[in-house]
Amino acid sequence: MTDTTMQTGTPGAMPAARPRPKARRAANPLRDTLLVFRRAIGISVRNPVWLVMGAAQPLLYIFLFGPLLTKFAGMPGFPPGNAWQVFVPAILVLLGLFGGAFAGFGLISEWRDGVIDRMRVTPMSRFALLFGRVLRDVAVLVVQAVLLVLAGVLMGLRAPVAGVIVGIIIVAVMGVTMSAAGYAVALKVKSEDALAPLVNGIMVPLMLLAGVMLPITKGLAPDWLYYLSRVNPVVYVVEGTRAAFQGQFASGHFWIGIAVAAALAAVGVTVASRTFTRMSR
Amino acid sequence: MTPSDGAEMIRARGLAKTYRGRKGAVEAVRGVDLDVRRGEIVGFLGPNGAGKTTTLQMLTTLLEPTSGQATVAGHDLRRDPAAVRRAIGYVAQGGSAGSDARVGEELIFQAQFYGMGAADARRRAEELLQRLDLSGLGGRDVKTLSGGQKRRLDIALGLMHSPELIFLDEPTTGLDPQSRSNMWGHIADLRRTAGTTVFITTHYLDEADALCDRILVIDGGRIIAEGTPDELKRGVSGDLVTITVLSDPDAALVLARRLPGATEPVCEPDGDAYTVTFRVPEGERIIIGLLRDLDAAGVPLSGVSVRRPTLDDVFLTLTGRTLREEAA
Numbered sequence: 001m002t003d004t005t006m007q008t009g010t011p012g013a014m015p016a017a018r019p020r021p022k023a024r025r026a027a028n029p030l031r032d033t034l035l036v037f038r039r040a041i042g043i044s045v046r047n048p049v050w051l052v053m054g055a056a057q058p059l060l061y062i063f064l065f066g067p068l069l070t071k072f073a074g075m076p077g078f079p080p081g082n083a084w085q086v087f088v089p090a091i092l093v094l095l096g097l098f099g100g101a102f103a104g105f106g107l108i109s110e111w112r113d114g115v116i117d118r119m120r121v122t123p124m125s126r127f128a129l130l131f132g133r134v135l136r137d138v139a140v141l142v143v144q145a146v147l148l149v150l151a152g153v154l155m156g157l158r159a160p161v162a163g164v165i166v167g168i169i170i171v172a173v174m175g176v177t178m179s180a181a182g183y184a185v186a187l188k189v190k191s192e193d194a195l196a197p198l199v200n201g202i203m204v205p206l207m208l209l210a211g212v213m214l215p216i217t218k219g220l221a222p223d224w225l226y227y228l229s230r231v232n233p234v235v236y237v238v239e240g241t242r243a244a245f246q247g248q249f250a251s252g253h254f255w256i257g258i259a260v261a262a263a264l265a266a267v268g269v270t271v272a273s274r275t276f277t278r279m280s281r
Numbered sequence: 282m283t284p285s286d287g288a289e290m291i292r293a294r295g296l297a298k299t300y301r302g303r304k305g306a307v308e309a310v311r312g313v314d315l316d317v318r319r320g321e322i323v324g325f326l327g328p329n330g331a332g333k334t335t336t337l338q339m340l341t342t343l344l345e346p347t348s349g350q351a352t353v354a355g356h357d358l359r360r361d362p363a364a365v366r367r368a369i370g371y372v373a374q375g376g377s378a379g380s381d382a383r384v385g386e387e388l389i390f391q392a393q394f395y396g397m398g399a400a401d402a403r404r405r406a407e408e409l410l411q412r413l414d415l416s417g418l419g420g421r422d423v424k425t426l427s428g429g430q431k432r433r434l435d436i437a438l439g440l441m442h443s444p445e446l447i448f449l450d451e452p453t454t455g456l457d458p459q460s461r462s463n464m465w466g467h468i469a470d471l472r473r474t475a476g477t478t479v480f481i482t483t484h485y486l487d488e489a490d491a492l493c494d495r496i497l498v499i500d501g502g503r504i505i506a507e508g509t510p511d512e513l514k515r516g517v518s519g520d521l522v523t524i525t526v527l528s529d530p531d532a533a534l535v536l537a538r539r540l541p542g543a544t545e546p547v548c549e550p551d552g553d554a555y556t557v558t559f560r561v562p563e564g565e566r567i568i569i570g571l572l573r574d575l576d577a578a579g580v581p582l583s584g585v586s587v588r589r590p591t592l593d594d595v596f597l598t599l600t601g602r603t604l605r606e607e608a609a
Contacts, residue, residue, distance in 0.1 A: 032394070035394060039386070114376045114378070118377035120343060121343065121366055121369070122395060123395065
């Protein structure tokens, strides 16, 4: 085929190419991340429906399920502290878990619009394409978390402010993991229909085994369930956030929670950024 | 021709992509060689599933080739994909603007993705909005645009960084005829005003004919023909002559068969009349004698037409299929 290549049919008069701006630079991951973040957050702020929808379910739990727990406080097997100090942190982790799923759905719609491929053809850092979006998700998560804490306060939550702030930070770190994982999975399946059962199949057991609704303690749960829950990394994040809400910054639960959240985030971002990169190197 | 002389914009050799799935390997592209020179408008023509988009995605760094190599805008596709990305623009088949985004912001961010400063980006966005008949739409949400407007926005996004080479994947699919011809004008303008090299895939023959200096025909993952539209048409044996007679079609058929070089004579009833069609080289010259002979034989004529071969005929000759039925 090479031999038959004809070089005929060249354009008649070719104008001199206009000088092109040479403002091109090497990929700058930080600048690129900020650009991707700014674009994404702008769109989120203008379309706050996802922000509200993501927070609606956890809000319902606080209003319609939380009150059931108030009598449990102080019972044998129930973690120490006010029932709201136990429940609200867990609901924040729940929010972080499902935030990742919403991130995945959002990415599929962007992919369908052609936005992902358009960005992948730019010289931007591959890591930035992912991490800029993750940062947007974390920002949205923090706003939702503040909303949930305020709802908790309305219902009777009393907790040290520093503890609540640190708790939200732990949840934000957890959100990094879930959002990155949501993107990695979404890029693989590329269809909402495939993502939805996957989300339910993974998130619901993770949520239940983390003792989000009712703490899974030795005093409340049968042994097999208790030990099964210890395999779930999310349980440590829940316990760490609970410890933070009680201001127990010196406790083992607190530091283990932080360590697990950070480790999960590191793994999540690494895996997801590999997926983003492998799509095109 | 070496890539270093600056005249070569794309040079691909043996570019291939095999997808491995559960049902075995699918060879989407089976070794494509192609050369595009600076300033050319080249059409990549083929039915759906021929491998057009896959080839394009390889040339734009979106897909890693299974084998083969390519130099795009002077940079090696495998060794320096980032340099290729800086030099090219790409307008995907399904569009590329976020539906919830604002038109103007989407354009400005796109320029910044390439390292342009905010002020330059704003100026460039304004310029392109105007050039692509999108003036005043900068503040609108993308999802409120019409099909034609949205497609022009896609093109504007691909042009924000003034690439020397732009890939357009089916830029007019789904547009109404007026938007299509309008789009052709914009594409032709790219070279006229900025010397941009354009690589365009299409399954519309009229589009390839109207826009392209040169056409590559791809089918089944291979390039099966290449040349200017005229060269390709010359490969088809002759013009298509259609004669309508009110009666005695057999006499017309016999006379047609006698013409030197006549092929594919067919006679079909057409209402009260009959049409006789055949292909013959230099149909316009040869038809004069034929009409005289038909008249002398007393065959009542009611119409005659001579049609130059179209790219549709080219495709039919090359593959035995029409593009249209494939595209439908």
